[in-house]
Amino acid sequence: MDTAYNVLLIGSGGREHAIAWKLNRSSNLGKLFIAPGNPGTDKLGLNVNLDTANFEEIASFCKEQNIDLVVVGPEVPLVDGITDYLEKENIKVFGPHKRAARLEGSKEFAKEFMVKYHIPTADYAVFSSQDFDDALTFVQSKDSYPIVLKADGLAAGKGVFICDSEEEVVDRLDKLKNRNALGGAADKLVIEEFMEGEEASVFIISDGHTSHILHNAQDHKRIGEGDTGLNTGGMGAYSPAPIMTEELLEQVKSEIVEPTITGMQLEEAAYHGILYVGLMITAQGPKVVEYNCRFGDPECQVILPSLENDFLELLVATTEQRLDEMKITIDNNYRCCVVLASDGYPGSYEKGKSIRGLESVDDNALIFQAGTALNGENLVTSGGRVLNVVGSGKTLKEAIEHTYKNVDTIHFDGCYFRRDIGAKGLQRIGS
Known part of the structure; x- marks a missing residue:
C-alpha cells in the first residue's frame, strides 16, 4: 500500500x-x-x-x-445497517452488513443458524415476552439447574442471566416482563442449557470468502472475583488463553469457523469484518456460546497490541477481498487487561470523579480510556467502565504482574477492579 x-x-x-x-x-x-x-x-x-x-x-x-x-x-x-447505507454512497466500510450482523443482533437467528449448519452449541428454546408463563413451564419441565436466560436482542453485554433455581428464574422473568427491560432487547428470550467448562474467545477476520484466526483471549464477564455477581460488559481479559492449544484451535477452525463463514455465504449474507466467537470448552469439545459482529471489549485491548501486521493494511485488504494475500503475524508475548470501573457498576454509579496517577504508569504499559471526560484540563470519570490497563510479559505471570503494578498507581474515588484477572490461566499452566 x-x-x-x-x-x-x-x-x-x-x-x-x-x-x-x-x-x-x-x-x-x-x-x-x-x-x-x-x-x-x-x-x-x-x-x-x-x-x-x-x-x-x-x-x-x-x-x-x-x-x-x-x-x-x-x-x-x-x-x-451502517455498512449497507454507506456502501450505497460508495464509501468503504470495515464491518459486516446488516444481514450478517444478525449473528449478534438476534440470539434466535444465531441459534437457528448454528443448528442448520451443524455448529456445536447448547440446546435451547425461544419465547416471546408475552409467553413468559410458557417459558417458566418449559424450565420447570427440564428441572435442571443452572439454566441460562438470554435476551434475544442487543443488551450491551448485560442480557445474559445464569439462574441456579426456579426462584431465580421466576424473579428474572418477572423483571424481564417489563417492556422497557434492557431497552426492549428482551422482547424475546432464549433459554439455554447450561454448558459446563471454561470460556474462551476466538477472533476471526473475514472478507466474506477467506477467513483467518487473528488470536484468542479469555474475558471475565462477572463483576465479582471468582466469577460471581452480575454480568458486565467485561472486567478484564488476557491473551493468549492457555486452554486454547494449537490442536483445539484447529478443531475450532474446522468445526466452527469454516462452517460459520460458509453458512453465511449460503444464507446470502457473506461475513465481512471481525467475527468474535465466544466458546465454552466442554468435555464434548468446543461449543459456541455466542457470536459478536465486532471486537470484544476488553479483549480487543489485548489482541491488537499482539498483532504485528500493519492493521490498516489488513483492514483495506479485507474490504477489497484480498485477505487471501495476507498472513497474520502475532508476537510471542502474553497480555493482560484490567478494567477500572466506577463503584456501583453495572448498576447506577456516580460520574465526575477526578482520575489521578496516570503520569506514574510505566512506558511499557498501555492505558486505553473508556468512560472518561475532561472537566477543564482534568480527566474525570464519565462511565461505568472507566479505564483499561494493559501490561505485557514473556509469560502470563509476568503480564499479570506488570498490569497490576500499574493498576495500583491509578486512583479515583470509588475505583473498583477485580484482582483475579488471568487466575484461571495461571492455574491451568501451573504457575
Missing part, C-alpha cells in the same frame, strides 16, 4: 481507543477522525461530534473529508 488513507473510526470506548492506537501506528494512515471518541482517542486523531445513529450525517462527513475507510467499533450501528 502506497496510498495514505483517511479513516473515520466509529465509537467511544476502550475498544475504539485501542483501534485508534493501532491505526495510528500504520505508515499508511493519512488523517484519523473518531466519532465521537474520548479524551484518549483525541490524542491519536481528531474527535468529531457526529451522531453515529444518523447515517446520512456520517455519509456527508465522509464525503466532505475524503474518507477512504470507515471502521465501525460497536455493534449497534452494524446491526442497524
Whole structure:
C-alpha cells in the first residue's frame, strides 16, 4: 500500500481507543477522525461530534473529508445497517452488513443458524415476552439447574442471566416482563442449557470468502472475583488463553469457523469484518456460546497490541477481498487487561470523579480510556467502565504482574477492579 488513507473510526470506548492506537501506528494512515471518541482517542486523531445513529450525517462527513475507510467499533450501528447505507454512497466500510450482523443482533437467528449448519452449541428454546408463563413451564419441565436466560436482542453485554433455581428464574422473568427491560432487547428470550467448562474467545477476520484466526483471549464477564455477581460488559481479559492449544484451535477452525463463514455465504449474507466467537470448552469439545459482529471489549485491548501486521493494511485488504494475500503475524508475548470501573457498576454509579496517577504508569504499559471526560484540563470519570490497563510479559505471570503494578498507581474515588484477572490461566499452566 502506497496510498495514505483517511479513516473515520466509529465509537467511544476502550475498544475504539485501542483501534485508534493501532491505526495510528500504520505508515499508511493519512488523517484519523473518531466519532465521537474520548479524551484518549483525541490524542491519536481528531474527535468529531457526529451522531453515529444518523447515517446520512456520517455519509456527508465522509464525503466532505475524503474518507477512504470507515471502521465501525460497536455493534449497534452494524446491526442497524451502517455498512449497507454507506456502501450505497460508495464509501468503504470495515464491518459486516446488516444481514450478517444478525449473528449478534438476534440470539434466535444465531441459534437457528448454528443448528442448520451443524455448529456445536447448547440446546435451547425461544419465547416471546408475552409467553413468559410458557417459558417458566418449559424450565420447570427440564428441572435442571443452572439454566441460562438470554435476551434475544442487543443488551450491551448485560442480557445474559445464569439462574441456579426456579426462584431465580421466576424473579428474572418477572423483571424481564417489563417492556422497557434492557431497552426492549428482551422482547424475546432464549433459554439455554447450561454448558459446563471454561470460556474462551476466538477472533476471526473475514472478507466474506477467506477467513483467518487473528488470536484468542479469555474475558471475565462477572463483576465479582471468582466469577460471581452480575454480568458486565467485561472486567478484564488476557491473551493468549492457555486452554486454547494449537490442536483445539484447529478443531475450532474446522468445526466452527469454516462452517460459520460458509453458512453465511449460503444464507446470502457473506461475513465481512471481525467475527468474535465466544466458546465454552466442554468435555464434548468446543461449543459456541455466542457470536459478536465486532471486537470484544476488553479483549480487543489485548489482541491488537499482539498483532504485528500493519492493521490498516489488513483492514483495506479485507474490504477489497484480498485477505487471501495476507498472513497474520502475532508476537510471542502474553497480555493482560484490567478494567477500572466506577463503584456501583453495572448498576447506577456516580460520574465526575477526578482520575489521578496516570503520569506514574510505566512506558511499557498501555492505558486505553473508556468512560472518561475532561472537566477543564482534568480527566474525570464519565462511565461505568472507566479505564483499561494493559501490561505485557514473556509469560502470563509476568503480564499479570506488570498490569497490576500499574493498576495500583491509578486512583479515583470509588475505583473498583477485580484482582483475579488471568487466575484461571495461571492455574491451568501451573504457575
